[in-house]
Amino acid sequence: MGKKWTIEEEDKIIELWGETSIKKLSKSLMRTERAIITRAKELGLTLRQVKEQVDGISVSELAKLLGVTLAKVNNWIAKHGLPLREWSVSSKVTTKYINLDDFWKWAENHQEQLYTKLFDKHALGAEPKWMEGKRKLDLDKWTTFDTEVLKELNEDKVNLKEIAYYFSCSVAEVKSEVNYIEKSTNLMSK
Structure with a gap:
């Protein structure tokens, strides 16, 4: 003893x-x-x-909160310079984490890597001011995936209000995109 x-x-x-x-x-x-x-x-x-007590979150927690894969976040670390910190709990135990201040500094310079439609506002706490503009840009653009989902929902006769709720946008934005898709489809069939 x-x-x-x-x-x-x-x-x-x-x-x-x-x-x-x-x-x-x-x-x-x-x-x-x-x-x-x-x-x-x-x-x-x-x-x-x-x-x-670590001032940050794990790689897997970040992926989950941002609505991306673990492979995507690991790619950001390996190929795009997202800082990864290490904290030594003991001589045998260390934990790796992403400091949120580091993340936001990195994200500002790598905005093309983030797609804000995939994660809730303030999912990572207070957001920097530039995120307002980024969120607006992301809401204003329809991805190929969004367009395919919209086509399916429209073909299934889901009402526009429900579709707008799904995409976190207005009914007018959904109508506008549906009209754009219909015009594009008509032009392609001619």
Whole structure:
């Protein structure tokens, strides 16, 4: 059995848990990392609380919130320079994450990579001012996929109000796009 824990040591673990790494706590208290983790568990603290202190989100969480695939976010990291941070929880456990400030700085310079119709406003918290313009641009354009879905909904006689709700736009915008599609189809058949 190891050295007895003092109230001061326990207080320090509770106070710093999640704000400093287990490695630093270990050095500060002159205890092994395993001893720190074991005592923390006995005090009701978890490693999840440590990870929650990271100022960012995981790659998979970002993908889910933005409505894109994990492969897409990994591509942004590997080929487009999206910063990925690493935080050492202990000498054996590290967690990789994307800091939200880093993400927004990156996104401003890579707006063509984001399609805001796929994710809710404020899904990542407060959005920078430039996102208002980006969201407006994305709402104003119809993708090939949007057009195909619109054609199917229109052929299935779904009412325009429901279609507008689906695309987060006005009935007038849906009518305009339906008219555009019909004109394009008529021109192509001539």
